[in-house]
Amino acid sequence: MKKTIVALLLLALAAAPALGAEKRWVVSEGTALKAEQSVTAASVAELPVGAELTVVEGAGRWLKVRSANGKEGWVYAGRVSDTAPVAEVGGGDGLFGDSTQKSQINTAKADSARSIRGLSPEVAQYAKQRGTPESLKKELDKILSRKVSDKELRTFLKEGKIGEYAQ
Numbered sequence: 662m663k664k665t666i667v668a669l670l671l672l673a674l675a676a677a678p679a680l681g682a683e684k685r686w687v688v689s690e691g692t693a694l695k696a697e698q699s700v701t702a703a704s705v706a707e708l709p710v711g712a713e714l715t716v717v718e719g720a721g722r723w724l725k726v727r728s729a730n731g732k733e734g735w736v737y738a739g740r741v742s743d744t745a746p747v748a749e750v751g752g753g754d755g756l757f758g759d760s761t762q763k764s765q766i767n768t769a770k771a772d773s774a775r776s777i778r779g780l781s782p783e784v785a786q787y788a789k790q791r792g793t794p795e796s797l798k799k800e801l802d803k804i805l806s807r808k809v810s811d812k813e814l815r816t817f818l819k820e821g822k823i824g825e826y827a828q
Contacts, residue, residue: 683716685726685741691811692741694734698723700825705734711746722827737825 692712693704706728708714717733718725724741727733809817819826 683743685714685716685724685736685743686745687712687714687736687740688742688746689740692736694726694728694732694736696734698735700737702735706732708736713745714741722825739824 687708687710690710692708692710694706694708695702696705697703708728713729714724714726714736716724717727719738722738723735724738725733726736726741818824
């Protein structure tokens with residue numbers, strides 16, 4: 662009886678870290694699992710938006726993670742979130758669209774666009790209450806209508822040593 666209790670206690674202690682493991686979800690398209698904590702390190706795998714990761718170790722701006730298929734590596738913390746992305750269900754032509762056939766997570770483009778598209782509803786309401794001049798709204802619209810390619814964005818981040826390119 663004592664051996665059984667001790668064995669169960671040891672099993673519970675061994676399982677505890679897995680139960681309390683910190684989770685993260687990929688929220689940026691083009692996220693790579695890296696062999697080391699560097700944007701120039703070899704890629705271990707490409708991580709799709711919505712992929713669930715288990716944090717093995719945190720080291721500032723980089724997190725050592727394990728993917729669902731067991732691959733371990735480093736990911737830049739700015740490319741993951743501590744909350745799961747919300748699935749967006751596609752429309753379609755049928756009665757129920759094609760939502761009964763597929764559900765697709767499109768958070769990378771949607772969240773990225775929202776993050777650079779301007780103000781959250783709360784901040785927009787605040788700006789409205791404060792009387793933000795129409796000229797400033799028009800200038801913001803001009804800025805937001807500018808399209809930046811992935812290559813231009815990467816170049817900007819590299820040259821500015823911003824985000825995962827920071828040293």
